Amino acid sequence: MADFLSGAAQIFTLVTLIYMLAGSVAGIVAAAIPGFTVTMAIVLTLPLTFTMDPLQGIAVMLSVYVGGYTGGLISAALLGIPGTPSSVATTFDAFPMARNGEPGRALSLGVWASFFGTVISTIVLIFAAPPLALFAVRLGPWEYFSLIVFALTIVASLVGSSAIRGLLAGLIGLAISTVGTDPIMGRPRFDFGIEMLQAGLPFLVVLIGIFAISQLVSEVEDAPNVRSGNKLVTGAIDFQTWKVMKEVLMRPVNLLRSSIVGVLIGALPGAGGSIANLVAYDQAKRASKHPERFGRGEAEGIVASEAGNSATAGGGLIPLIGLGIPGSAVDAILMASLMVHGISVGPRLILDNADLVYGMFIAMIVASFMMLVVSVLSMRLFLRVTDVPKWLIVPVVMTCCVVGTFALNNRVTDLYLLIFIGIAGYTLRALDYSLAPLVLGVILGPIAETNLRRALMTDEDPTLFLTRPISLIFLVAALVSIVWAIWSHLKTQNNIERLPDAPSS
Amino acid sequence: MNDANLVETHNQEAGEIARLLSYVVLLLASIGLFVSAGAIPPSRFEKLGAGAFPKIVFVGLAVVSGIAIIDAVRKIPRSAYGRFISQTVAWARRRYLVFVCLGALTAYLLAIPVLGFSIASLIFLFVLQVILMPRTVKSIAIAAVIALVFSYGLNWLFAEVFTVFLPRGVI
Numbered sequence: 001m002a003d004f005l006s007g008a009a010q011i012f013t014l015v016t017l018i019y020m021l022a023g024s025v026a027g028i029v030a031a032a033i034p035g036f037t038v039t040m041a042i043v044l045t046l047p048l049t050f051t052m053d054p055l056q057g058i059a060v061m062l063s064v065y066v067g068g069y070t071g072g073l074i075s076a077a078l079l080g081i082p083g084t085p086s087s088v089a090t091t092f093d094a095f096p097m098a099r100n101g102e103p104g105r106a107l108s109l110g111v112w113a114s115f116f117g118t119v120i121s122t123i124v125l126i127f128a129a130p131p132l133a134l135f136a137v138r139l140g141p142w143e144y145f146s147l148i149v150f151a152l153t154i155v156a157s158l159v160g161s162s163a164i165r166g167l168l169a170g171l172i173g174l175a176i177s178t179v180g181t182d183p184i185m186g187r188p189r190f191d192f193g194i195e196m197l198q199a200g201l202p203f204l205v206v207l208i209g210i211f212a213i214s215q216l217v218s219e220v221e222d223a224p225n226v227r228s229g230n231k232l233v234t235g236a237i238d239f240q241t242w243k244v245m246k247e248v249l250m251r252p253v254n255l256l257r258s259s260i261v262g263v264l265i266g267a268l269p270g271a272g273g274s275i276a277n278l279v280a281y282d283q284a285k286r287a288s289k290h291p292e293r294f295g296r297g298e299a300e301g302i303v304a305s306e307a308g309n310s311a312t313a314g315g316g317l318i319p320l321i322g323l324g325i326p327g328s329a330v331d332a333i334l335m336a337s338l339m340v341h342g343i344s345v346g347p348r349l350i351l352d353n354a355d356l357v358y359g360m361f362i363a364m365i366v367a368s369f370m371m372l373v374v375s376v377l378s379m380r381l382f383l384r385v386t387d388v389p390k391w392l393i394v395p396v397v398m399t400c401c402v403v404g405t406f407a408l409n410n411r412v413t414d415l416y417l418l419i420f421i422g423i424a425g426y427t428l429r430a431l432d433y434s435l436a437p438l439v440l441g442v443i444l445g446p447i448a449e450t451n452l453r454r455a456l457m458t459d460e461d462p463t464l465f466l467t468r469p470i471s472l473i474f475l476v477a478a479l480v481s482i483v484w485a486i487w488s489h490l491k492t493q494n495n496i497e498r499l500p501d502a503p504s505s
Numbered sequence: 506m507n508d509a510n511l512v513e514t515h516n517q518e519a520g521e522i523a524r525l526l527s528y529v530v531l532l533l534a535s536i537g538l539f540v541s542a543g544a545i546p547p548s549r550f551e552k553l554g555a556g557a558f559p560k561i562v563f564v565g566l567a568v569v570s571g572i573a574i575i576d577a578v579r580k581i582p583r584s585a586y587g588r589f590i591s592q593t594v595a596w597a598r599r600r601y602l603v604f605v606c607l608g609a610l611t612a613y614l615l616a617i618p619v620l621g622f623s624i625a626s627l628i629f630l631f632v633l634q635v636i637l638m639p640r641t642v643k644s645i646a647i648a649a650v651i652a653l654v655f656s657y658g659l660n661w662l663f664a665e666v667f668t669v670f671l672p673r674g675v676i
Contacts, residue, residue, distance in 0.1 A: 044667055164573045165524070168531060171566040175538070178562060182555035185548055189555055190538065213610070220602040226637050391637035391644075392651060395630050398610060399655050402617075402626075407669045415614045423607060431524050449558040457551045 007359030010055045011366060019056065020063040020363070024370040027067025028378070032075050038068030038086070042333045054341040055356050059363035061334055062313075066118055066367040069310045070375060073110035077302075078103060079397060081212040085203070086309040088439055089281035091211070093294065093301030100297050104379075108244035109299055110306040111375040113255065116248065117307035118368035120259035121266070121314025126361050128263075128318070135267075141455035142465050146474035148448040151275055152440070153481040163485075165433045172428075173441020174448075176201055183450045184457075196413035201421070205405050205414050206442050209421025212401045214429045216394050217422075226390050241376055251303055254284050258307035265308075266315020276315075278440060280308025286484065314364060321349060321357055518585035519592035525577040528570045535566035602637065609633045621674025626656035 010016065023045065030041035045064050049057030072087035077094035090110060097106040139147075152170065179190045180200020191197040220226050248255065258280035265276040284304030285294045294301050316331045335345050343353055350357045405418045428435060456462065465471050542563060545556030597604070613629035620628075630652035638644045663669040 164569060164576065167569050168528075168566070168573065171562060171569060172531070174562045175535075175559070175566060178559040184551070185555055187545060187548075187555040189545060189559065190541065217603045217606045220606055220637060221600045223599075223602045226602060227639055389638075391634055391639075392647070394606065394637065395633040396651060396655050398606075398633075399626050399630060399659070402614065403622075403659060403663065403671065406622075406671060407663065407667075410669070412618050412672060415617060419607075419611050419614050422610070426603070426607070427527075431527050432520070433527075445562075452558065453551060453553050456553055460552050 003354035004358045006355040007055065007357075008362050010053065010355070010359050011059055011362045016056050016059055017366070019052070019060045020367060021370055021374070023060040023063030024067040024367060024374050025378075027064035027069075028071035028074070028371070028374060030064075031068040031071030038065060038072070039330050039333070041068050042330050046333055046337055049337055050340060054338060054343055055359040055363070057337055057341070058334060058356075058360055059367070061337060062360065062363045063367040063370060065313055065330055065334075066310070066364065067371050067374065069118075069313060070111060070114045070306075070371050072309075073114065073306055074107065077106040077110060079212075079393075080215045081397070082207065085207055085439075085443065086277050086312070087305070088207075088211075088436060089277040089305035089308075090302060092281065092305070092436070093296070093298045094305075096295065097297035097299075097302070102297070105240055105244060105299075106297075106302060107375075107379055108240055109248060109302045111372065111379065112245050112248040113258075113303040113306035114310040115368055115372045116255055117259045117262060117310035118313055118371070119365065120256065120307075121263045121311035122361060122364040122368070124260070124263045124311075125314040125317055125321075125364070139470065140468070141451040141458065142468050142471040143474065145448060145451040145455055146465060146471040146478070148444050148451065150474045150478040150481065151279060151444055152448070153478045153485070162432065162434075165431075166437050169428065169433045169435065170437035170441045173438040173443075174445040175441075176206060176438075177442050177445025178449070183446050184453050196411075196417060201417060201442075202408060202414060203442055204408050205417050206421055207439060208401050208405055209418050210425035210428075210435050210438060212397070213418065213422030214425035214435070216398055216401075217426050218429060219390055219394055247299065248303055251300060254287070254300055254303050255307050257283060257287070258304040259311040262308040262311025263315035263318075266312030267318040275443065276312045277305040277309040278436070280304045310368075317360065317364075320345065321360070515585070515588060515592060516596075518581060519589055519596070521577055521581050522585060522589045523593070525574065525581065528573040528577060532567055532570035532574065535563040535570060539563040539567065605636060606633065609636070617672050617674070619674055622671035623656045623660045624674065626659070627652050630655055 026045070027038065027041055030044075031038055041064050042061055045061055049060055052060065069086060072082060073090050073094060075081045076087040076090040077098050080091050080095035082088045082091050094106040094110055097103075097109075177200075179197055181187065181198070182189055188198060261280040261283060262276040265279060281294075281301055281304045284300050285291050288294065288298075288300055290298075317334075320331045320335060338345050338356075343349070343356065402415060402418070405414050406412070408414065425435065428438070455464065465475065539560055542556040542559040545554060545559075547554035547556070609629060609632065613625055616625040616628075619625075631648055634648035634651065635645065638648065660671050663671055
């Protein structure tokens with residue numbers, strides 16, 4: 001209790017709270033810019049925390065972290081461009097909802113879902129950090145590979161109008177992930193002697209090119225509409241704070257399920273928000289009585305994606321605090337920040353620096369409240385984006401995408417990749433390929449390959465994938481997922497075929 | 506079938522042919538890359554080499570593309586192939602602003618290493634806004650201010666606040 005109070009006393013000082021508020025605003029603004037990730041924002045914050053106390057520094061970085069997960073939803077909802085990889089699934093429903101004239105509701109749903117997701121994950125973190133961390137570390141490459149196979153079957157539910165094109169898009173994503181040096185031995189692959197391909201295709205450049213550039217140019221398809229000075233999004237810019245809070249709380253099962261998915265995936269080293277939002281969305285769609293409404297502005301979809309990605313913030317801290325294993329790039333930077341202050345991260349962290357760990361838990365809760373307050377107060381300002389005509393916003397956001405792409409690695413060659421990938425993305429969009437499976441393939445490809453090869457390097461017996469119980473559970477879940485997807489796809493097809501006959505019957 | 510329905514059907518058929526072409530391209534690319542993956546030397550230290558995972562992916566891509574080709578060929582009526590080129594040209598004409606945007610973006614990205622971020626962005630932003638906008642004195646003035654803020658202003662912000670230096674160019 002003394003440690004808890006000591007941690008609380010360090011957080012609830014005026015200076016720390018002001019720093020945290022600034023961090024929260026910075027995280028939201030940074031993640032709202034396409035191509036500017038939460039990781040980049042945290043990296044830029046790190047040097048600023050060197051002069052602070054350890055807990056103060058960590059609290060500021062957690063504020064940027066929590067704010068960043070929410071900021072990604074702003075461009076996802078208003079522009080249809082995921083500000084961060086963790087808000088890919090948010091675009092599926094938040095963007096159509098904004099387009100249907102409810103941009104305020106779309107943002108508000110996302111903010112509240114993010115808030116509750118973070119709070120739930122922090123509560124789970126407090127109680128479950130030690131046992132969950134021990135479980136996560138027991139998983140070997142067999143279980144990881146099977147988990148990724150399961151995650152890939154989610155493609156089946158994200159396929160859009162055509163299952164075959166969805167599968168093809170997923171496979172194209174996996175193929176893109178094989179370009180560059182292989183993840184185990186570092187052997188060059190498919191670079192065709194071109195220098196800029198030798199390091200592989202950077203994931204963020206693919207994300208910006210595929211989603212942002214293709215979305216932006218598709219905004220100008222209708223020339224008379226653009227020339228008339230029409231706005232990107234039309235409709236009421238009413239944030240409906242309390243009404244939407246009730247709406248989110250009326251979906252307790254979805255909220256809890258998505259948050260738990262986020263915590264569990266966040267707790268697995270190497271996974272994280274970029275996968276959690278898609279898995280949570282998929283689970284919400286499967287559990288829904290009206291899965292056909294998903295992708296057209298369904299509130300359940302926004303709640304699932306945002307609660308899922310925000311809950312990984314708490315989940316990611318589980319292996320970090322319990323074992324000293326960072327669950328994601330952001331957690332690795334948080335760990336580096338502690339090490340800079342001379343604090344060794346590992347199983348003894350909670351024993352030697354209990355006040356710091358409790359302080360981190362309190363900082364997470366405070367950061368989520370700050371994110372909520374900043375979002376509610378500033379969202380009207382963000383919603384002014386809806387007043388901007390297309391002729392202005394398309395070139396400006398394109399420039400922001402270019403800056404984001406360059407700032408990632410300070411490489412001009414990434415800009416050339418951006419235009420190739422942007423043109424390819426628009427072509428696929430015009431041909432009615434679903435782009436989400438492609439992104440999922442790019443994210444999961446290297447993780448799947450690494451674990452498959454690592455498993456067979458450890459033991460050449462492939463039956464271990466089936467004989468290790470957790471691995472088997474994931475593979476059975478993958479099989480069930482595929483069968484369910486085919487069944488529901490056939491059911492939808494039958495319904496569509498029956499519809500034209502309906503009037504005559 | 507009325508004229509509007511007929512046009513819609515023709516457009517859908519042209520779309521199906523375009524998708525068929527994309528499946529063929531994917532099939533050929535996956536076969537080529539599968540062969541290329543076979544040339545990656547195996548490793549002495551592991552059962553699967555660097556080429557094994559790509560081979561699995563390209564086999565999957567080839568099989569699914571093959572299924573897609575069979576499905577598409579079954580759906581498309583023979584008469585649709587004759588109309589394909591004219592339909593594609595009409596489609597591209599309707600979306601001419603897309604090609605203008607992609608062309609402007611390509612020129613902009615190629616110009617950045619030469620002109621530097623600020624000058625290239627200023628020109629790109631101003632020109633593209635003027636192309637897309639309903640032209641009035643007010644909107645042109647807004648475009649000029651926006652171009653200035655998001656070129657020199659953004660460059661200043663990144664250099665001074667984030668210490669990220671955007672390309673300066675060679676001139």
